Amino acid sequence: MAAAKLSPCVAMAAAVATMSTLSNKAYADSSFRFPFFSSSSSSSSAPQGDQTSDTKSESQAPDEPKRSGFDPESLERGAKALREINSSPNAKQVFDLMRKQEQTRLAELDAEKVHYELIQSQIDIERQRKLAEEQRNLIQEQAQRKAQGLRYEDELARKRMQADHEAQRHHNVELVKMQEESSVRKEQARRATEEQIQAQQRQTERERAEIERETIRVKAMAEAEGRAHEAKLTEEHKRRMLIERMQGERDKWLAAINTTFGHIEGGLRALLTDRDKLLMTVGGATALAAGVYTTREGAKVTWGYINRILGQPSLIRESSMAKFPGSRIISQAKNKVLNYSTMAKAEQLSESKNSLGNVVLHPSLKRRIEHLARATSNTKAHQAPFRNMLFYGPPGTGKTMVAREIARKSGLDYAMMTGGDVAPLGPQAVTKIHEIFDWAKKSRKGLLLFIDEADAFLCERNSSHMSEAQRSALNALLFRTGDQSRDIVLVLATNRPGDLDSAVTDRIDEVIEFPLPGEEERFQLLKLYLNKYLREDNDSSSKRGFLLSKQPQKISMNDISEDVLREAAKKTEGFSGREIAKLMASVQAAVYGRPDCTLDSQLLREIVDYKVNEHHQRIKLAAEAALPDIASA
Numbered sequence: 001m002a003a004a005k006l007s008p009c010v011a012m013a014a015a016v017a018t019m020s021t022l023s024n025k026a027y028a029d030s031s032f033r034f035p036f037f038s039s040s041s042s043s044s045s046a047p048q049g050d051q052t053s054d055t056k057s058e059s060q061a062p063d064e065p066k067r068s069g070f071d072p073e074s075l076e077r078g079a080k081a082l083r084e085i086n087s088s089p090n091a092k093q094v095f096d097l098m099r100k101q102e103q104t105r106l107a108e109l110d111a112e113k114v115h116y117e118l119i120q121s122q123i124d125i126e127r128q129r130k131l132a133e134e135q136r137n138l139i140q141e142q143a144q145r146k147a148q149g150l151r152y153e154d155e156l157a158r159k160r161m162q163a164d165h166e167a168q169r170h171h172n173v174e175l176v177k178m179q180e181e182s183s184v185r186k187e188q189a190r191r192a193t194e195e196q197i198q199a200q201q202r203q204t205e206r207e208r209a210e211i212e213r214e215t216i217r218v219k220a221m222a223e224a225e226g227r228a229h230e231a232k233l234t235e236e237h238k239r240r241m242l243i244e245r246m247q248g249e250r251d252k253w254l255a256a257i258n259t260t261f262g263h264i265e266g267g268l269r270a271l272l273t274d275r276d277k278l279l280m281t282v283g284g285a286t287a288l289a290a291g292v293y294t295t296r297e298g299a300k301v302t303w304g305y306i307n308r309i310l311g312q313p314s315l316i317r318e319s320s321m322a323k324f325p326g327s328r329i330i331s332q333a334k335n336k337v338l339n340y341s342t343m344a345k346a347e348q349l350s351e352s353k354n355s356l357g358n359v360v361l362h363p364s365l366k367r368r369i370e371h372l373a374r375a376t377s378n379t380k381a382h383q384a385p386f387r388n389m390l391f392y393g394p395p396g397t398g399k400t401m402v403a404r405e406i407a408r409k410s411g412l413d414y415a416m417m418t419g420g421d422v423a424p425l426g427p428q429a430v431t432k433i434h435e436i437f438d439w440a441k442k443s444r445k446g447l448l449l450f451i452d453e454a455d456a457f458l459c460e461r462n463s464s465h466m467s468e469a470q471r472s473a474l475n476a477l478l479f480r481t482g483d484q485s486r487d488i489v490l491v492l493a494t495n496r497p498g499d500l501d502s503a504v505t506d507r508i509d510e511v512i513e514f515p516l517p518g519e520e521e522r523f524q525l526l527k528l529y530l531n532k533y534l535r536e537d538n539d540s541s542s543k544r545g546f547l548l549s550k551q552p553q554k555i556s557m558n559d560i561s562e563d564v565l566r567e568a569a570k571k572t573e574g575f576s577g578r579e580i581a582k583l584m585a586s587v588q589a590a591v592y593g594r595p596d597c598t599l600d601s602q603l604l605r606e607i608v609d610y611k612v613n614e615h616h617q618r619i620k621l622a623a624e625a626a627l628p629d630i631a632s633a
């Protein structure tokens with residue numbers, strides 16, 4: 001009914017639309033067919049015929065548009081379809097369906113539109129995101145470029161600062177260098193001025209001392225001249241008196257001689273005239289002469305015998321044993337020309353009781369010596385054989401002192417001989433060596449026999465320098481020391497241990513080296529001899545002053561501190577104990593040379609410097625002297 005009311009145009013349009021839709025979509029899908037088409041197509045011929053025409057038009061359709069672009073047949077078919085629809089009882093459902101289809105298509109289009117809009121908006125969002133990202137990248141790039149620029153500027157600024165700093169440092173270094181140079185120059189100038197002043201002072205001091213010495217000398221000479229004149233006058237007077245007395249004596253004697261000769265003349269005349277009397281007189285005179293001669297020679301032989309049996313052998317220079325039984329113990333210095341060493345040795349022997357503190361040695365060496373002394377003492381107590389010792393080391397390092405010390409501490413007697421004394425004895429040397437060993441047996445305590453300069457006669461027997469007598473003496477000593485002894489401790493001292501005969505070294509049980517004193521030992525030695533030669537000398541001279549009419553001047557000491565002595569100890573490296581003792585003896589002499597007898601640090605330093613130079617000079621000369629020997633060897 002409703003379809004009937006539709007105008008033909010609307011129906012046509014709907015049909016066209018339907019047809020076009022059908023031609024585009026539904027007809028393309030062979031599975032999709034309008035329901036009424038499917039039912040009527042099978043029952044009516046018209047649709048059959050239409051279908052045929054449709055099939056025909058379909059087969060023709062691809063060619064038509066090619067020809068004109070407009071196909072009127074489809075319009076006709078649409079109109080025909082509309083008509084059929086209108087005439088169909090399902091027209092309403094068809095139209096509803098068509099409307100629904102259209103609505104669905106519109107909804108699909110809307111959905112498609114929404115979909116496209118969505119895609120569009122996503123594209124927009126994507127574009128926006130890309131834009132934002134590009135902007136962000138741009139901003140990041142700009143920030144990076146800016147940071148790089150800042151870094152570069154910072155770098156430049158730092159480099160600039162470093163360069164400035166370096167320049168400043170360089171400048172400061174230059175300044176410090178200049179200041180140092182300036183202070184060194186100032187110090188040098190100050191030192192030079194000080195040295196000049198000191199030199200002037202020393203010069204003045206020397207001149208003053210020279211003048212004083214000259215005055216003393218002139219005074220002494222004047223006094224000596226006065227005394228000489230007085231002595232001359234006295235002598236003259238004595239001579240005159242003597243001449244007068246001699247004159248008187250001569251006259252007296254002349255008278256007596258005349259008288260005597262007168263008597264002799266009378267006697268001789270009587271004797272010559274009487275033959276018996278003459279014979280008796282001649283026989284008596286001969287007997288008297290023979291008696292005198294025999295007595296003198298007999299006394300000599302007896303004395304030699306007693307001396308050999310009881311006395312001290314002549315080779316012994318010093319001994320703690322009495323020279324004869326019952327006589328006093330005196331130190332014996334055989335050599336008439338006493339050198340410093342023997343004087344010191346003699347002096348030390350007399351004070352041997354206190355000499356323990358006077359030996360300055362390295363603590364370990366001192367301990368060893370004490371141990372040896374104890375061992376020797378115990379050996380003696382147990383009547384065991386003694387042990388022989390060899391002391392070697394540079395001269396003046398205390399070997400003799402220590403030997404004496406060991407003897408004292410171990411309660412033995414002490415005797416010292418020098419190897420150098422053996423050679424001049426010639427063939428007698430053998431006898432003298434035997435004498436020493438025989439004599440040593442007389443000691444009840446046991447004897448420590450110290451042979452100084454042992455290498456002088458105990459050197460290698462094959463040596464070409466050795467005389468036959470020396471060789472015999474050495475053999476005698478080897479013979480006497482072949483077995484271990486309970487009477488004698490043999491202590492040899494030498495500066496050249498390598499020169500000793502191997503048979504001698506074979507008899508040695510203890511070998512001890514005496515090195516040059518170290519700095520601490522030198523300091524102790526300086527202190528010891530300062531006390532000994534200057535402080536103790538003051539005390540002893542004041543004691544002597546009681547006995548003498550004139551009181552000797554006392555030595556005064558200014559600013560001699562431990563530091564001054566330590567400084568001297570440092571400077572005296574290479575000095576032996578003896579050299580240090582001599583140095584202090586020189587200081588003492590210099591102090592006595594001063595009018596006020598004062599020792600101050602400056603004088604001490606001067607003498608130390610002088611002695612150090614002297615020491616080096618001596619070493620240099622010794623080295624020069626040794627060179628030709630080495631070359632010839």
Ligand SMILES: Nc1ncnc2c1ncn2[C@@H]1O[C@H](COP(=O)(O)OP(=O)(O)OP(=O)(O)O)[C@@H](O)[C@H]1O
Nearest residue numbers: 344358359360395396397398399400401577578581
């Ligand atoms: N260690 C020391 N302690 C104290 N004084 C010493 C020491 N060494 C040497 N002297 C001094 O040197 C002097 C000589 O010492 P000593 O005769 O003992 O030496 P030495 O080694 O036997 O020498 P040489 O090898 O020349 O015989 C001593 O009288 C002493 O004044």
